[in-house]
Amino acid sequence: MKTGVSKGISEIKFGLLSPDEIRRMSAVKVITPDTYDDDGYPIEKGLMDPAMGVIEPGLKCKTCGGKVDQCPGHFGNIELAMPVLHIGFIKEIYSILGSTCSNCGRIKLTEDRIKEYKKKIEEVKNKLHEIDYDDIVSDAESEAGDVVICPHCHFENKKISLDKPTTFREEGKKLTPKEIRERFEKIPNDDLILMGLDPAVARPEWMILTVFPVPPVNVRPTITLETGERSEDDLTHKLVDVIRINQRLRENRDQGSPQLIIEDLWDLLQYHITTYFDNQTPGTPPARHRSGRSLKTLVQRLKGKEGRFRSNLSGKRVNFSARTVISPEPFLSINQVGVPVKAARELTVTETVTENNTERMKEMIGRGPGNEDSAVYYPGVNYVYRKDGSRIKVSDKNSKDVADKIEVGWQVERQLQDGDIVLFNRQPSLHRMSMMAHEVKVLPFRTFRFNLAVCTPYNADFDGDEMNLHVLQSQEARAEAEILMKVQENFLSPRFGGPIMGAIHDHITAAFLLTYKNPMIPIDLGIHIMSYIDIKEVPPIVEFEGKKYFAGRDIFSTILPEHVNIEFKGKMNDKILDPEGTEGIVRIEDSKLVNGAIDENAIGQSKGVLLDYVIRKYGNAVGAKFLNDLTRLAAGIISYIGFSTGIDDEDVPHEAKAQLREVGRESVTKVEKLIENYRNGLIGPEPGKTLEDTLESMIMKVLSQAREKSSEIASHYLGMENSTVIMARSGARANMMNLAQMAGIIGQQSIRGQRQHRGYTNRTLPHFKKDDIGAYARGFVTSSYKEGLNPTEYFFHATGGREGLVDTAVRTSRSGYMQRRLINALEDLKVSEEKRVLDTENSVIQLVYGEDGTDPSRSYAGESIDVEFLVKETFKKKYGGGKK
Amino acid sequence: MSKFNILYHEMVPEHILVPAEEEEEVLKALNLSKNQLPKIRKSDPVIKSLEKITGDIEPGRIIKIVRKSRTSGIATIYRMVIGE
Ligand SMILES: [Mg+2]
Ligand SMILES: [Zn+2]
Numbered sequence: 001m002k003t004g005v006s007k008g009i010s011e012i013k014f015g016l017l018s019p020d021e022i023r024r025m026s027a028v029k030v031i032t033p034d035t036y037d038d039d040g041y042p043i044e045k046g047l048m049d050p051a052m053g054v055i056e057p058g059l060k061c062k063t064c065g066g067k068v069d070q071c072p073g074h075f076g077n078i079e080l081a082m083p084v085l086h087i088g089f090i091k092e093i094y095s096i097l098g099s100t101c102s103n104c105g106r107i108k109l110t111e112d113r114i115k116e117y118k119k120k121i122e123e124v125k126n127k128l129h130e131i132d133y134d135d136i137v138s139d140a141e142s143e144a145g146d147v148v149i150c151p152h153c154h155f156e157n158k159k160i161s162l163d164k165p166t167t168f169r170e171e172g173k174k175l176t177p178k179e180i181r182e183r184f185e186k187i188p189n190d191d192l193i194l195m196g197l198d199p200a201v202a203r204p205e206w207m208i209l210t211v212f213p214v215p216p217v218n219v220r221p222t223i224t225l226e227t228g229e230r231s232e233d234d235l236t237h238k239l240v241d242v243i244r245i246n247q248r249l250r251e252n253r254d255q256g257s258p259q260l261i262i263e264d265l266w267d268l269l270q271y272h273i274t275t276y277f278d279n280q281t282p283g284t285p286p287a288r289h290r291s292g293r294s295l296k297t298l299v300q301r302l303k304g305k306e307g308r309f310r311s312n313l314s315g316k317r318v319n320f321s322a323r324t325v326i327s328p329e330p331f332l333s334i335n336q337v338g339v340p341v342k343a344a345r346e347l348t349v350t351e352t353v354t355e356n357n358t359e360r361m362k363e364m365i366g367r368g369p370g371n372e373d374s375a376v377y378y379p380g381v382n383y384v385y386r387k388d389g390s391r392i393k394v395s396d397k398n399s400k401d402v403a404d405k406i407e408v409g410w411q412v413e414r415q416l417q418d419g420d421i422v423l424f425n426r427q428p429s430l431h432r433m434s435m436m437a438h439e440v441k442v443l444p445f446r447t448f449r450f451n452l453a454v455c456t457p458y459n460a461d462f463d464g465d466e467m468n469l470h471v472l473q474s475q476e477a478r479a480e481a482e483i484l485m486k487v488q489e490n491f492l493s494p495r496f497g498g499p500i501m502g503a504i505h506d507h508i509t510a511a512f513l514l515t516y517k518n519p520m521i522p523i524d525l526g527i528h529i530m531s532y533i534d535i536k537e538v539p540p541i542v543e544f545e546g547k548k549y550f551a552g553r554d555i556f557s558t559i560l561p562e563h564v565n566i567e568f569k570g571k572m573n574d575k576i577l578d579p580e581g582t583e584g585i586v587r588i589e590d591s592k593l594v595n596g597a598i599d600e601n602a603i604g605q606s607k608g609v610l611l612d613y614v615i616r617k618y619g620n621a622v623g624a625k626f627l628n629d630l631t632r633l634a635a636g637i638i639s640y641i642g643f644s645t646g647i648d649d650e651d652v653p654h655e656a657k658a659q660l661r662e663v664g665r666e667s668v669t670k671v672e673k674l675i676e677n678y679r680n681g682l683i684g685p686e687p688g689k690t691l692e693d694t695l696e697s698m699i700m701k702v703l704s705q706a707r708e709k710s711s712e713i714a715s716h717y718l719g720m721e722n723s724t725v726i727m728a729r730s731g732a733r734a735n736m737m738n739l740a741q742m743a744g745i746i747g748q749q750s751i752r753g754q755r756q757h758r759g760y761t762n763r764t765l766p767h768f769k770k771d772d773i774g775a776y777a778r779g780f781v782t783s784s785y786k787e788g789l790n791p792t793e794y795f796f797h798a799t800g801g802r803e804g805l806v807d808t809a810v811r812t813s814r815s816g817y818m819q820r821r822l823i824n825a826l827e828d829l830k831v832s833e834e835k836r837v838l839d840t841e842n843s844v845i846q847l848v849y850g851e852d853g854t855d856p857s858r859s860y861a862g863e864s865i866d867v868e869f870l871v872k873e874t875f876k877k878k879y880g881g882g883k884k
Numbered sequence: 885m886s887k888f889n890i891l892y893h894e895m896v897p898e899h900i901l902v903p904a905e906e907e908e909e910v911l912k913a914l915n916l917s918k919n920q921l922p923k924i925r926k927s928d929p930v931i932k933s934l935e936k937i938t939g940d941i942e943p944g945r946i947i948k949i950v951r952k953s954r955t956s957g958i959a960t961i962y963r964m965v966i967g968e
């Protein structure tokens with residue numbers, strides 16, 4: 001194996017452009033503030049001088065002779081009449097002014113200290129310290145900044161202050177850029193290293209501009225509007241201002257105008273150059289366009305979300321992609337995605353014409369580009385490429401001609417058709433299942449659609465979520481996506497080695513309704529429901545009181561693959577709920593559901609035992625079919641049986657209400673009793689706790705018991721005829737606790753696991769007496785959601801709810817950052833054929849992937865092999881039968 | 885220096901200095917060049933403790949580490965000693 005040495009960047013060095021360098025790299029000295037003459041030709045020595053590069057195709061550069069795509073552009077320059085501060089270096093100028101002597105130019109440190117600092121810097125360079133060079137520099141500068149008497153020439157230095165943005169003062173007297181520049185020129189090279197400058201590439205006086213570089217025209221191109229009107233770039237506008245004021249300043253200076261006028265012009269020049277660099281400098285009014293829009297100058301081009309970095313360099317946009325709102329479609333397979341016609345006609349796949357597909361290609365091209373309204377969708381063609389790469393746009397008019405012309409080797413940009421492989425993605429892409437491969441199914445209307453089981457891996461819902469779709473363009477990509485990224489290949493999550501997709505919500509309710517107590521389904525209804533799926537044989541007919549029925553469990557059995565033998569505990573496995581054991585124990589014998597109700601534990605995502613079994617035993621394709629059939633069956637059942645919930649589902653009989661009220665009252669008095677005992681000193685501290693903590697935990701215990709009791713009462717009075725209970729018991733949505741809170745008692749509202757305690761002095765709210773630590777005063781809610789809460793209860797409930805919101809907000813941002821760091825650290829690691837984890841230099845990160853070489857998404861809940869399953873299967877094979 | 889030897893702590897996995905003459909064999913079995921191995925600093929407390937038993941360990945030597953693994957029970961890995 002080749003072990004190439006990858007090159008790392010050990011160091012990046014920044015320098016300053018010296019005036020000489022600016023002149024040297026300049027192709028033209030710009031002296032005229034104008035751009036084009038009346039005939040539209042660029043003015044010589046103007047801001048659009050052709051020596052600075054070409055932007056019009058066909059023309060050649062005056063400097064390098066290159067055409068538009070060859071000429072890199074060339075800088076020009078402006079000789080400034082007076083020096084001006086560079087806004088980007090104000091901080092550096094300030095600290096250098098402060099740390100050097102205004103008389104002799106030396107850094108205001110003794111020779112000994114200088115030596116010490118230099119030694120330290122040398123050590124840092126040799127990586128003997130963990131500290132940064134920058135830290136030493138700021139130490140040195142702040143130490144020198146405090147010195148008043150220069151240790152070298154004994155001159156008494158004055159205090160320097162900065163009037164933001166660009167005015168320096170020495171004890172009130174203004175320092176002109178010219179004076180500052182003169183001071184900086186005196187600083188010896190040897191002292192510069194202590195100020196963070198390398199004299200070879202950066203002299204401090206270069207931070208004060210005397211020559212101004214004019215960027216190439218490529219950087220600030222003229223835009224010609226459709227009306228023929230020309231519009232200049234914001235940078236050019238700013239440069240016009242700079243040249244104009246510079247000219248006036250020079251004239252006035254040469255004429256010997258009054259100092260006041262010169263100073264005003266000088267300040268104006270400083271303003272224009274400042275805003276040229278950064279038009280959002282604090283303390284400076286932004287320069288504006290005639291329309292009132294503020295100009296986008298250099299810093300604005302780079303900074304922020306719309307800046308060069310985040311928008312253009314980190315944020316890439318791609319072709320062959322689409323984005324729209326998503327909606328559910330239970331009649332699609334989990335492997336499919338519904339693509340609207342409008343998108344399908346826009347998205348294309350490039351196919352090469354061969355002997356074998358010429359006829360098909362001709363037919364497709366003959367259809368032209370098509371339109372959205374056609375009743376039936378047939379893929380058309382948008383573009384055709386000849387062998388030399390030249391492009392023909394296919395239109396309704398020329399489609400027949402183009403179809404006749406094509407030859408083997410031409411390329412055809414064909415519209416999307418059913419069965420094409422595409423990538424489908426929802427942000428935030430937090431795990432690999434956030435981007436999966438689907439087969440296209442072109443559908444009417446405007447949304448992307450998919451099977452509801454796929455909501456979980458994407459974490460999608462349909463309250464306005466949008467998703468992205470990418471059409472794969474090469475055969476290799478399609479093959480790879482189909483093998484690795486297809487939805488069915490991602491059944492098992494690498495996070496917990498179990499199925500991440502499964503039945504959700506109404507699918508579970510429907511399967512439960514179909515199998516709980518094995519209902520009789522009238523034959524016509526049963527046939528209708530089963531017509532949605534592809535069944536091998538019709539289940540046996542049961543006659544009852546002269547009418548014909550199917551048994552619900554038999555209908556469910558039709559979607560099971562062959563030879564399924566399994567027994568497991570369902571959610572109804574409970575002595576009280578299911579005394580006869582006909583519902584809680586799910587038993588399937590030779591693909592026939594003989595006992596038990598199908599619920600979340602059988603087919604739910606991540607815990608569906610039956611689903612897991614089917615996927616592992618029969619593979620992903622059969623697993624996908626099982627889930628597809630299940631969703632279709634579920635849609636049929638629930639629409640025919642009908643299922644709804646309303647507020648009267650939370651109605652409990654009068655006696656239950658009385659019991660619930662009693663539970664609330666009882667716990668409040670119990671708490672009062674505890675507090676009384678505490679006040680009378682009858683409670684001793686538990687080990688490791690203060691007396692107060694002991695009381696608190698005793699109270700909490702009483703109150704949580706109240707909620708449990710209320711839950712018990714609610715469950716007792718609300719039976720399986722109640723829709724909400726069906727959802728909770730089957731695991732479709734919610735749990736009995738939620739129900740109890742709606743019908744019975746909401747219970748204690750807590751913050752950070754404690755009873756509500758913050759608020760006013762010695763009480764939570766002014767509604768209570770001071771030092772009241774009773775149940776109500778500390779956020780115990782005895783009302784139910786259905787009855788409604790009283791004002792204090794409502795307040796405590798809101799504070800408790802807010803904690804949840806804050807927690808999620810904090811958690812998402814933190815885990816997002818953590819994830820980003822992890823991804824950046826791990827993104828270019830790879831697993832070799834020897835299952836070794838290597839980095840880009842082929843250095844070993846892990847000798848065997850995961851130390852056991854197991855792909856967690858092919859594992860059994862993290863274990864390499866599911867021994868129990870294997871033993872059972874082998875036993876069955878050897879001794880036959882599924883019973884016992 | 886404390887008398888406590890970190891190598892005896894139950895949280896510290898077993899570190900073994902691979903004899904110089906066995907190095908080639910180990911690398912051959914792994915099908916790796918020495919530089920591809922993960923590194924361990926000579927200044928690492930474990931190496932310092934190990935040196936008390938084996939004498940000076942020069943950069944370039946290989947350390948065998950046997951540790952408990954959540955996935956495979958016991959995992960054996962190798963590291964190359966580097967300076968500093
Ligand atoms: Mg949403
Ligand atoms: Zn050029």
Ligand SMILES: [Zn+2]
Pocket residue numbers: 101102103104105106150151152153154155
């Ligand atoms: Zn001095």
